[in-house]
Every structure is written in C-alpha cells, then in structure tokens.
Amino acid sequence: MSIPADNLDRVLTLELARVTEAAALASAPLIGRGDEKAADQAAVDGMRKALNGCNIRGTVVIGEGERDEAPMLFIGEKVGNGTGPEVDIALDPLEGTTLTAKAMPGALTVLAVAQGGTMLHAPDVYMDKIAIGAGYAKGVVDLDADPVDNVMSLAKAKGVPPNEIAVCVLDRPRHAEIIKKIRSTGASVHLIPDGDIAGVIHTTDRALGIDMYIGAGGAPEGVLAAAALRCIGGQIQGRLLFRNDDERSRAYRAGITDLDRKYTTEELASGDVMFAATGVTTGSLLEGLHFEGDFIVTTTIVMRSLTNTVRWIKARHRRDLKSL
Numbered sequence: 001m002s003i004p005a006d007n008l009d010r011v012l013t014l015e016l017a018r019v020t021e022a023a024a025l026a027s028a029p030l031i032g033r034g035d036e037k038a039a040d041q042a043a044v045d046g047m048r049k050a051l052n053g054c055n056i057r058g059t060v061v062i063g064e065g066e067r068d069e070a071p072m073l074f075i076g077e078k079v080g081n082g083t084g085p086e087v088d089i090a091l092d093p094l095e096g097t098t099l100t101a102k103a104m105p106g107a108l109t110v111l112a113v114a115q116g117g118t119m120l121h122a123p124d125v126y127m128d129k130i131a132i133g134a135g136y137a138k139g140v141v142d143l144d145a146d147p148v149d150n151v152m153s154l155a156k157a158k159g160v161p162p163n164e165i166a167v168c169v170l171d172r173p174r175h176a177e178i179i180k181k182i183r184s185t186g187a188s189v190h191l192i193p194d195g196d197i198a199g200v201i202h203t204t205d206r207a208l209g210i211d212m213y214i215g216a217g218g219a220p221e222g223v224l225a226a227a228a229l230r231c232i233g234g235q236i237q238g239r240l241l242f243r244n245d246d247e248r249s250r251a252y253r254a255g256i257t258d259l260d261r262k263y264t265t266e267e268l269a270s271g272d273v274m275f276a277a278t279g280v281t282t283g284s285l286l287e288g289l290h291f292e293g294d295f296i297v298t299t300t301i302v303m304r305s306l307t308n309t310v311r312w313i314k315a316r317h318r319r320d321l322k323s324l
Helices: 012-030 036-051 097-101 147-158 173-184 196-204 219-232 245-253
Strands: 057-062 086-095 108-115 126-132 166-170 188-192 212-218 235-241 273-279 290-292 295-304 309-318
Touching: 012 036, 012 086, 012 097, 012 108, 012 273, 012 295, 012 309, 036 086, 036 097, 036 108, 057 219, 086 196, 086 219, 108 196, 108 219, 126 196, 126 219, 147 173, 147 212, 166 173, 166 196, 173 188, 173 212, 188 196, 196 212, 196 219, 212 219, 219 235, 219 273, 219 295, 219 309
Parallel strands: 057 086, 166 188, 166 212
Antiparallel strands: 086 108, 108 273, 126 212, 126 235, 273 295, 290 295, 295 309
C-alpha cells in the first residue's frame, strides 16, 4: 500500500498510546476518592507532559476550554517538542471525571491527532448527535428525523424487526422524550451515566449489540467520536446546540459562522486521523487500570483512519516510574 508523503508518520501511533497511558496513570491515585477536579487535573498534567515529549508541532483544537478558562491544554495551545508534522490535537484527558471519582465503570483518557486544519474546532457547547456502525448506506438515519423513524429505518436496513434494535442514550432528563419514543417501537434502550465517546464507539462493536447512539452531549466529544469512527467505520451526524449568546460567541471565535449546520463524520474529522484511548476504570470498551504490586497495568486502543488498523496494547508500568 502506497502512503502519501503528507500523511502522518505511523510511528506516532505508539506515541499516542504513551500519551493516553500517561494521563490514565496520573489519575490512578484519584480513583474512588470523590474529587472530580483533582482527578481531572492529574490527567491533564500527565497528558500535557507526555504530549510535549512527542515529535509533533501540535495545536490543541479540542481541549479543556478557552485560554481564560484552562491554564493547560487550552484551545489554541501549542504542544509537542517542535519537530515533526504540524497536527491538530483533540483531547479529553479524562472522559468520565465523575466515573473516576466514584470508581464507576467506563472512564477513559482520549486523544486524537489529525493533519493540521482537518478537525472541526468545536466550542465547548452541546451537540445533538446520532451515530451508527459500519456497513450502512448514507441516509439510513438522519439527525433531523424522529427517533421512531430512525429506529424503523435502521431495522429495515439491518433486516430485523425493530425489537432487535438497541439504542445507546446518555441517562439525562433531557432525553426522556427520546427514550420514550425509542421504546415505543419495541427497541431497547441502553442507558449510560457518562462517557458518550465510548457510547458512540459502541455502535461499531457487534459483540456489544448496540446499533445506534442518539442524544445531546458535548460537542468536543462529538469530534473525538467522529475521529474514532473515521478509523473503524460508522457514521455520525451532529449539530451544535446553544443555550445563550455567550455560547454562540464561542462558536464565532472558533470560526464557525453557520450555527445551524448539520455536520457529517468527514466534516467533523477528515484527513489522516489517529485515535487512542486508555481505560481508567473498566467498562465495556476497555479494561481499566489494574494494580499488581509495584506495577500498574494499562489497556489501550489505538486506531488509524488511513489503514483502518486497530491495535490493543497492554502494558505494565512500574509505579515509581509512571510519571516519566
């Protein structure tokens, strides 16, 4: 297979694994301690230190917030050691701060890297999303369609009755009507307490039996989820949601002028994309951190859109060296 010269160096895939591992390891002492802010800060510190050791000239386009809100890994921050390719960085140092603080399943550290200028600079607002796995024609589901119609259409495309369709939804009061409509078709609803990046990725794993993801979650998480789907197949549509003028101003500052635009997978994340995630607490996507005497064991998934390669990396780290 011939790889164009302007694509990312595949050596970066292992570097990305080291970055998400570093964030997960840094958060390890905070699992179950009840302090969400401390857990998130530890992951941020660990991820930033590891990123700055990478051979990249990176710009954070999805991060911890704008510069006046986040002292590190803020949108626009330059990371890397100044050598290597110019890349866009989308990250969530700890997706599931509440899950970590309460030692609940499914917390992850997440990072995506793409060629410069190829990821949507999504502001920290909500996004309406719908996602399905690979193997379906475009248009089978639509963000603007009623949930009932989407379930029926997907069931027809899959060749099964609606009661064999399973839909993943964030467990939030705002989704009560969506859940009611989905269940009215006979389809099942799989509620998750947090972590909609993993929720979207679930649609690509046949073993989990999740066919579709629907609901409103974070816009930055929507871009990260799109990056993963670019690597492993599937479709996502998203539209930014704004609660006030301040949030609209954030979008304008990010260069977004069409506030009602419905984004496709490729519009959220295009070009050559690499994605990595490390488990912090065990969930359906990844095993969490395991403590074995003087060692901590991590499980990481690394993907690349150019080759559709997916790697699972299990690594053992000495506790006294985990921050190096």
